Amino acid sequence: MGLDREAVFAYGEGEATRCRVIEIEGEIVCEIRYGADIFPGKSVVDPNSALSMRAAAAHELTHFHRWKDKTEVDGDHLVEIDEALTDLEAILRYYADFNDSEIRQLVSDAIQRLQIFAQRHEGEFQSGEVENPEEI
Secondary structure, eight states, X not given: OOSOSSEEEEEOTTOOOEEEEEEETTEEEXXXXXXXXXXXXXXXXXXXXXXXXXXXXXXXXXXHHHHHTTOOOOSGGGHHXXXXXXXXXXXXXXXXXXXXXXXXXXXHHHHHHHHHHHHHTTTTSOOSSOSOGXXX
């Protein structure tokens, strides 16, 4: 795809597209395992299907860079936050490689993931009334 030479790309039939950090010949590398879900589609269940192939690949590559830079957000309860941050960082990292539509796709994906997080954790973060509403 021309986005990054640090990652290894491998097709995994029947597998979901994802970034795996693996060791090859003593070297830690990012392997992007891609499946049929990397192709654009209309699935609301699979976020990757709403992205172009380039945007989906950049998203997965950004997972590797966030891992390498130690900026990933760890924890199953924070997966949507990590995914949204990965979308946004992918835009910054690969901005010159994207067209306007791909940037909008990644922003939209980040928003959707944050909305999912808010729905899953509804009521957990509500602290009541705002103390100084005029400061908002």
